Amino acid sequence: MGLLLSYSLRNLAARRMTAAFTVIGMGLVVFVFAAVLMLAHGLERTLVSTGSSDNIIVTREAATSETVSILGRDQAGVVKTEPEIAVGPDAKALTASEIVVLISASKRSNGDAANVVIRGTGPEAFTLRQDIKLKAGRMFAPGTSEVVAGRSVAKNFEGCGLGENVRFAGRVWNVVGVFDAGGSGFDSELWGDAEQVQQAFRRPIFSSVTARLRDPGSFDAMKRRLEADPRLTVEVEREREYYEKQSRATASFIRVIGLAVTILFSMGAMIGAMITMYAAVASRTTEIATLRALGFTRFTVLRVFLAEAFLLGTLGGVLGLVAASFLSLVSVSTTNWDTFSELAFSFSVSPGIIIGSLIFAVLMGVIGGFLPAVRAARADIVNSLRKA
Amino acid sequence: MAENVIEVKEVEKTYYRDRMPIPVLRGLSLAVPEGDFVALMGPSGSGKTTLLNLIAGIDRPDKGRIIVAGTDLGTLPEGQLAKWRSRHIGFVFQFYNLLPVLTASGNVELPLLLTKLSKKERRDHVRAALELVGLGDRMSHSPRQLSGGQEQRVAIARALVTDPTVIVADEPTGDLDKQSATEILDLLGRLNKEFHKTVVMVTHDPRAAERARVVHHLDKGELD
Numbered sequence: 001m002g003l004l005l006s007y008s009l010r011n012l013a014a015r016r017m018t019a020a021f022t023v024i025g026m027g028l029v030v031f032v033f034a035a036v037l038m039l040a041h042g043l044e045r046t047l048v049s050t051g052s053s054d055n056i057i058v059t060r061e062a063a064t065s066e067t068v069s070i071l072g073r074d075q076a077g078v079v080k081t082e083p084e085i086a087v088g089p090d091a092k093a094l095t096a097s098e099i100v101v102l103i104s105a106s107k108r109s110n111g112d113a114a115n116v117v118i119r120g121t122g123p124e125a126f127t128l129r130q131d132i133k134l135k136a137g138r139m140f141a142p143g144t145s146e147v148v149a150g151r152s153v154a155k156n157f158e159g160c161g162l163g164e165n166v167r168f169a170g171r172v173w174n175v176v177g178v179f180d181a182g183g184s185g186f187d188s189e190l191w192g193d194a195e196q197v198q199q200a201f202r203r204p205i206f207s208s209v210t211a212r213l214r215d216p217g218s219f220d221a222m223k224r225r226l227e228a229d230p231r232l233t234v235e236v237e238r239e240r241e242y243y244e245k246q247s248r249a250t251a252s253f254i255r256v257i258g259l260a261v262t263i264l265f266s267m268g269a270m271i272g273a274m275i276t277m278y279a280a281v282a283s284r285t286t287e288i289a290t291l292r293a294l295g296f297t298r299f300t301v302l303r304v305f306l307a308e309a310f311l312l313g314t315l316g317g318v319l320g321l322v323a324a325s326f327l328s329l330v331s332v333s334t335t336n337w338d339t340f341s342e343l344a345f346s347f348s349v350s351p352g353i354i355i356g357s358l359i360f361a362v363l364m365g366v367i368g369g370f371l372p373a374v375r376a377a378r379a380d381i382v383n384s385l386r387k388a
Numbered sequence: 389m390a391e392n393v394i395e396v397k398e399v400e401k402t403y404y405r406d407r408m409p410i411p412v413l414r415g416l417s418l419a420v421p422e423g424d425f426v427a428l429m430g431p432s433g434s435g436k437t438t439l440l441n442l443i444a445g446i447d448r449p450d451k452g453r454i455i456v457a458g459t460d461l462g463t464l465p466e467g468q469l470a471k472w473r474s475r476h477i478g479f480v481f482q483f484y485n486l487l488p489v490l491t492a493s494g495n496v497e498l499p500l501l502l503t504k505l506s507k508k509e510r511r512d513h514v515r516a517a518l519e520l521v522g523l524g525d526r527m528s529h530s531p532r533q534l535s536g537g538q539e540q541r542v543a544i545a546r547a548l549v550t551d552p553t554v555i556v557a558d559e560p561t562g563d564l565d566k567q568s569a570t571e572i573l574d575l576l577g578r579l580n581k582e583f584h585k586t587v588v589m590v591t592h593d594p595r596a597a598e599r600a601r602v603v604h605h606l607d608k609g610e611l612d
Contacts, residue, residue: 003497007489010490011489287485290485290487291498292446294473294499294502295472295473295474295502296470297467298467299467381447382441385481385485
């Protein structure tokens with residue numbers, strides 16, 4: 001019924017100040033709601049895009065992340081000779097044995113210390129991960145105390161910019177290049193020569209071996225064989241799944257805390273909607289009675305007022321989402337609780353978040369508007385007309 | 389004599405104010421033949437409006453029966469009573485009771501939403517009704533842009549647009565100046581004579597009562 005919908009719309013327009021404040025209140029809650037989801041989604045997307053589906057990563061059995069994984073040189077050597085591994089243009093197997101260590105570095109913004117991942121690797125690191133490009137300077141030279149920095153680290157940490165020096169493991173390391181990993185987790189790492197990192201930290205071991213598969217379909221067979229190999233105590237995962245797992249603890253933490261807080265906020269917004277709708281019902285007692293006298297049923301009256309509450313909620317939802325969409329431009333960094341290292345990422349929106357936020361907004365409006373609508377529908381015609 | 393379109397039989401109605409019973413109607417009976425123009429007069433509290441509300445099916449008696457347009461209203465549940473009202477009753481209120489956010493044509497269209505008419509048919513009916521009350525040129529005006537007399541004419545258009553069996557009017561001239569009141573009474577008279585609508589009108593105004601064919605005086609819930 002177009003006329004009744006326009007009746008609802010015009011009533012909102014007639015009380016535009018109250019309606020606007022209610023919409024703003026709900027918009028703020030939706031903003032927080034969407035922001036929390038965008039934060040968790042951004043974190044997940046960053047880590048998921050860190051992995052490639054053609055690559056596998058081998059770590060020590062039961063290690064939850066590379067930072068706590070140890071592989072001896074002998075074990076790394078066994079993995080590198082597996083027949084499923086692809087061969088590069090230089091006729092070498094496409095693998096990288098890497099050592100991952102955490103160091104403490106100072107943030108440029110406030111001087112606070114935060115953990116940064118140092119990845120000791122080789123030139124193969126770039127061949128294996130083709131989305132990663134050196135964007136300034138040059139690659140580190142093997143056998144030297146040179147490192148290249150991911151663009152977030154270069155931007156956010158003291159001494160990590162191009163041409164600067166950073167001190168760790170008793171040495172001064174020169175930053176000779178900055179690479180762009182397309183917003184993935186590697187952007188939050190420093191990469192150096194594996195042998196040099198092992199020596200500096202006095203840790204003659206690797207953390208992981210990453211390899212490109214010739215045929216991604218051979219993964220299962222290879223995993224089964226390696227994990228059963230008596231010489232090895234390893235776990236084999238697809239690189240993408242490995243990084244996806246890394247995002248779980250932090251993303252769930254953000255979601256649970258964030259949503260709990262938002263739901264508390266939403267109670268306030270619902271009460272706001274309720275007050276607005278009670279006021280709407282009270283000021284329209286005669287109108288409601290007139291509609292009923294003309295033959296409109298209680299159910300229609302209920303629908304008219306729920307439609308108004310629905311409109312309030314929808315407007316609030318759209319407002320909140322428009323505001324939240326600007327957050328996509330903001331980059332944040334936090335400690336990834338799975339690796340204890342600092343990870344930079346952006347708020348990221350998805351169709352699911354948009355739909356979820358709108359449903360949340362509409363629910364707030366409709367729940368807030370329900371009791372007032374019931375009151376409107378139950379009002380006695382004769383008494384209401386007498387008040388005129 | 390035409391058939392009775394309204395039959396009120398032995399009706400009693402008591403209101404409670406702070407648990408004090410206030411009897412309003414005491415065993416009242418009334419019959420209105422089809423096409424009649426009846427005025428109900430009497431002092432405040434005599435039960436005129438209560439009687440009108442009962443006839444219009446927006447209130448229910450404590451005792452007795454009310455049969456309007458062949459239907460015993462006591463037998464209808466709430467939802468069906470609402471449907472019945474939309475088909476058989478046209479309301480004219482003292483304070484017009486137009487919805488302020490809708491235009492004149494929107495207000496007149498409202499009761500048509502409860503019919504099965506198409507959008508175009510509804511628009512034609514609305515135009516015809518507004519032209520009948522002399523407001524064909526005010527279709528898209530909002531109630532605020534109309535005078536009291538014009539508002540009441542819009543209300544009459546709303547009351548007649550569904551072609552109801554009975555038009556009930558509660559003090560239709562109570563809020564109007566003399567000139568506008570005369571116009572409204574002329575209009576109600578026309579509906580009765582030309583369109584053979586049964587009109588039941590509550591009024592305090594003796595000049596209004598003069599237009600009616602029958603005047604019933606109520607006092608303390610009984611007909612004089």
